Amino acid sequence: MKFRPLHDRVLVRRLTSEAKTAGGIIIPETAQEKPSEGIIVAVGTGARRDDGTIVPMEVKAGDCVLFGKWGGTEVKIDGEDLLIMKESDILGVVDGSAKGKKK
Template sequence: MKVKPTEDRLLVRRLESEEKTAGGIIIPDTAKEKPMQGQVICAGPGRRNDKGEVIPMSIKEGDKVLFAKWSGTEVKVGNEDLLVMKESDVLAIIE
């Protein structure tokens, strides 16, 4: 299945979190928090202003982003769990 987001939405793959703490303690899967970093897989064309003109996205495919813990909507595409979120849900681009 092929998915392309509309307007100012992004399709994001969560990046895996660390399995050990800085002190070397291994964190079990049940105690892990969901990662708040991801990589943009696909981006929509951008939102429209009052005149109907498209305002291009500042985030592009391949960018690594930081987002709030409960941002976006989880979707399953094929065998993969992804997030669909608005561009405004992204807090920062990681360089």
């Protein structure tokens, strides 16, 4: 299924979190916190101002981003758990070094 977010919303795939602590203790999946870092899969066209002009998005597909712990709405698309959130829920863009970690 193809999915395109509307307006100033983005579709985000969470990155996996570490299953071990710094001391080597393995954390069970049920006790792990959901990561607040992800890769943008798709973006909308941008927010619409009152006068009808569109404010372009500052993020793009492929950007690695940080977002709030409780940000976004969880959805399942093609069997994959993803998040839909507004661009304003994104705290910032990180460098591309984390792109290799995929959930």
